[in-house]
Amino acid sequence: MDTATARKPATEPPPSVAAAPVAVALDDVSISFAMKGQPLFKAVAPTSLHVREGEFVAIVGPTGCGKSTLLNATAGLLRPAGGTVAIFGEPLSGLNEKAGYLFQQDALMPWKTAADNVAIALEIGGTRRAEALAQAQDWLKKVGLGRFGDRYPHQLSGGQRKRVGLAQVLVRHPKILLMDEPFGPLDAQTRQIMGTLLLRLWAQDRKAVMFVTHDLEEAIALSDRVVIMSAGPEARIIGDFPIDLERPRDTAEIRLDPRFHTLHRQIWDQLKTEVAKTYGEDMPS
Amino acid sequence: MDTATARKPATEPPPSVAAAPVAVALDDVSISFAMKGQPLFKAVAPTSLHVREGEFVAIVGPTGCGKSTLLNATAGLLRPAGGTVAIFGEPLSGLNEKAGYLFQQDALMPWKTAADNVAIALEIGGTRRAEALAQAQDWLKKVGLGRFGDRYPHQLSGGQRKRVGLAQVLVRHPKILLMDEPFGPLDAQTRQIMGTLLLRLWAQDRKAVMFVTHDLEEAIALSDRVVIMSAGPEARIIGDFPIDLERPRDTAEIRLDPRFHTLHRQIWDQLKTEVAKTYGEDMPS
Amino acid sequence: EIEKPNVTLGVGGKPLLYYLPLTLAERLGYFKDAGLNVEINDFGGGSKSLQALIGGSVDGVTGAYEHTIRMQQKKQDIRAVIDLGRYPGIVVGVRKAEADKIKSVADLKGAKIGVTAPGSSTYILVQYLMRKAGMNPDDASFIGVGGGASAVAAMQNGEIDAISHLDPVISKLQDMGEINILVDTRTTEGTEQVFGGMNPAAVLYFKESFIKDNPNTVQALTNAFYRTLKWLEKATPEEVAATVPEEYWLGDKSLYIKAFNASRQSYSTDGNIDEASMKSALNLITTTDPSVDPKSIDLSKTFDGSFLAKAKGQ
């Protein structure tokens, strides 16, 4: 995690992405789950997705389509049934060490306080404990939890836990960020503050970001590209919309931009048909 | 849970609430947490909230303000430090047996399949297993998971698990519904479908609903009243907005109503100042 | 000069009357007088103390003479230096309720006989008796009842018809009026009836290599034990009771004295093992264990009388 390289001021315009190297290359990746006594469940049909260094890609899709699964494959936690995953050109075997992953579920260590949970992410890399704790405290402040450093996870609210998780991932400055509904349990205001925080960081060292969300506005406001997945099983990527809104963006203001609304409508229309398909069979009566 | 009484057609107008008995009465309820080696954390300052039978109250507030805590107290899982909780006029001691509670966290039994998780909620009450399973299957279909009945929780996506939980709570037709971000991990489309489903059910037998959400639009679209909590610690209810939109509502269409927008702006303004306070001290730099 | 003043002795159940000379030698201070510092290790049974000897964790053992014979067959050179008990001390008793049915060894056919443990000397003695009476070993069923209280319990509960055991269990059962005695090898008369002579029981034995390397130490021990035997020969039961620790009294001094009186004759008076008694011991083993070939045993290597001779000369 080369936090030292390419630190640029937060206000710098977004890096030119087209020329940047491909950070994550999913080629014809398909994912299946074997379950006892049931036929193989083909969650994701062969799908390709490339994310370049410095690119912020949002992934939206109906619930249960395979977004988390796709992130898991990128993280190296799940071996695809077919296709290849390459990270900065290297085929992925084992864990993806360049990536930081904010899980959809609670993943904090329950036996560590919030501050320790964040600090450990640095200590692993060799940072001295005092220094790591100081940075952790700093990060907790950034996510609005400065006074909650000595709480254990079960003493925090759902949204607070998620933010500790956010700090835990960001503090390491990974080159690739995998985020699975990071702002799900947060209120709209906090969401925007966190979004701005994330964008600032992202711009700093040209991270590649894969950002799963159910909030289309958020997806558009933050990303360079919005990728749409079809309903599962055998979900595929069925839409890929470049977001040509100017950077740097103010995540609150941008929603007033007319271009924002055009994009929103476009994507929404496609998404709607997709979600309808999810309920093709199970449509609530 | 007298599901038999007062079954009315789904299209019936909302019950007249003003005259209905009070289902949940929180009077001057305050909640504190004791933590080892730390001063008492006063999460909720003395607060009152009454919810009548057949009333749908949405609770919004900044993350970590005490929404879940308030629901826990109503459920009888947490004893308030002060004040009284009364359910249909009776002071609550022990668990609130009239309430169904959809937790913010995953709370499915990992050792039961989705169908069993729903069926058990009925079996407890004495329903025969075959009948319970049939109803469970029915409910899974309603939440769009008809084909996932024989999956174990860990084989489901986050949104799918939440919907199983929803079915688990609703299948029992409790008189009081406590829902903590029930639609959090769902995409916008599914959210609306679930919202409609919930409204239909609510109208059927005059349930009292306490509905925590971060989505203000959703809160307005669904509820009779939106209650706003201030940022913690010592959170209080600082706003109580009646939503005078007509019923029955179409949760998608209603958002186009101008009255909807007025309400939204009103509430939003108040909420914004509140959230800003949350970061009073910890405001991300 | 004594090569090894700090010696460890092993014994399988020190408080048993069977090993009384050991306790007496210790309590009378005869080891100290001989310039020895003896540590006594108590084991779960005679065979365990022998194993400890072979394994090298104790220097000598007060145990059954029979061990020296068996070990020869196992190619372990173990030698006794002094005899402590000349009669086995094993008693076969019959439960009172069965006494009119079982009047001789021959009547044991089909009976349930309690022994300390399968394979132990109490077991072997009954087998020997049965063979002599012309029976097969499987004509009766043997039940290990352990030492101590469990043996008493087995008899009390009527789970065994007869018992082959040692003191203090036998004295206790007699005292409780539970049994009638069938065979008593605590006494000269009883032993002669069974074996036609002496049959050495407890002896002090060592590894041959230990004897060779530490002759003076062995001598000192032999001296101490010989002195004890002589003391015991003349001692009154009261004196014995006063010498052993009070806990050994079976909770009741009079019972202890009774038990001691019953066993009194079985203690050796001169520490010697003559050829006839060696043969008698070998015969006991070969009769009951066909795997032991009498021809392969050199009895002269089981007992080294030279130390005893010197002890007597003092």
Next chain:
Amino acid sequence: MRIHPAKLFLLQILVAVAVLAFWQVGATVPIGGDYLLPEFFFSKPWDVIARVYQLFATGTIWKHLYITLTETVLAFVIGSAGGIVIGFWFARKPTVAAVFDPYVKMVNALPRVVLAPIFMLWLGLGIWSKVALGVTLVFFIVFFNVYQGVKEVSPVVLANARMMGMSERQLFRNVYWPSALSWMFSSLHTSVGFALVGAVVGEYLGSSAGLGYLIHQAEGVFDVTGVFAGMFILAAFVLVIDFGVTRVERRLLVWRPQPAGEQN
């Protein structure tokens, strides 16, 4: 990455062969004049195998095996049933647990060997006194684990179940029991061995048949080969019982996730 069963079996055999070879060398090749594993204490592997074969060939072993196995299975079943029931009871009644806690721990510390006479007094010399000895070992192992297992139930799942209106019985069946299962099975794997140990020690201290009796008899006449043959048969039979436990465990714990991310 699961290892192939055939390869696994081969490796297992290899370990056995290595141990036997070491044993054979230790018992027959003197190192600096001393044997590493003197034959007097360890016999020789080949002799032991021959003896095992002979015991089965002549059929003498069956009666003893049958008795010991009966005792073991009874001790195992009764001990674990007791441990489960009392463990659950204590876990659900904190007051009871707090009051009896020191006594349970005290009883657990009593040496079973010393208790044997009392069991024999009460239960006679038959199989039941041995079963009792096994039970006193198994019970505590299972008890402590079940007690802890119940306390480890996920608070959220429990709260959810209680909100559904489950009675104590239903909670037991649907929440505590399945949640404590993996704890229980962990203790059962330990217990299988201890049940057998209890039975054998019981036989060793007083009996007329059983493997413990055989071993004791062999010990009395310094027949180490017999002792080892007996122990070998014991150990082999534990595997059989444990195999059964594992089968049941697999069946009851189908719902568990495979450890995620362990696949590569």
Next chain:
Amino acid sequence: MRIHPAKLFLLQILVAVAVLAFWQVGATVPIGGDYLLPEFFFSKPWDVIARVYQLFATGTIWKHLYITLTETVLAFVIGSAGGIVIGFWFARKPTVAAVFDPYVKMVNALPRVVLAPIFMLWLGLGIWSKVALGVTLVFFIVFFNVYQGVKEVSPVVLANARMMGMSERQLFRNVYWPSALSWMFSSLHTSVGFALVGAVVGEYLGSSAGLGYLIHQAEGVFDVTGVFAGMFILAAFVLVIDFGVTRVERRLLVWRPQPAGEQN
């Protein structure tokens, strides 16, 4: 609803008094001609108490107690350290675990009483052969629990830690170890008793001092009072060790949530 400490203590005393009263009655009042707890096998509570007092008053007990306690603590520490290390190792190396699994279970089934002579051969008559016996009991209890405990680590927490880039060592320290702690402590509570049992059985089978030696001496001469006094002292000391374990446990497990919704 926590019970008040004073009330708890009162209840505990009450239980003790009830047991003693029952014992006294059983030993002195004949029921239908028979005593429920014949004095010959059970002594009488008052005698036992008097003997315990006497043992302490004359000071004879200290030497024995010291030896037995040393053995127990050593057996406990070595056995649980071994169980923890090997348990973790097996849990992290599935191949190793699969290969050795049957052997571990076989060894666990060997009656320790029979192994005693071998330990004495190797370790002599000092405390170490007794420690070894205790270790063979403690080890397996801890081992099986740690092994299972590591496998029970939450897959999500584990995946998160691995994504952070933790090495195997760091995973151990930060994830496996804390997660397996409650399993481990459960096994430690069982083990405390078994460590003592191992030490005492070792002494019982061959020694010149220690509580096991005392008990053995007393048994041989039908001194039941002595046996019970010894066992009582044993049991009391287990409580002391267990108290220490509980203290450490409390300290290490501060992070656990109080069971939610159990308050009313």
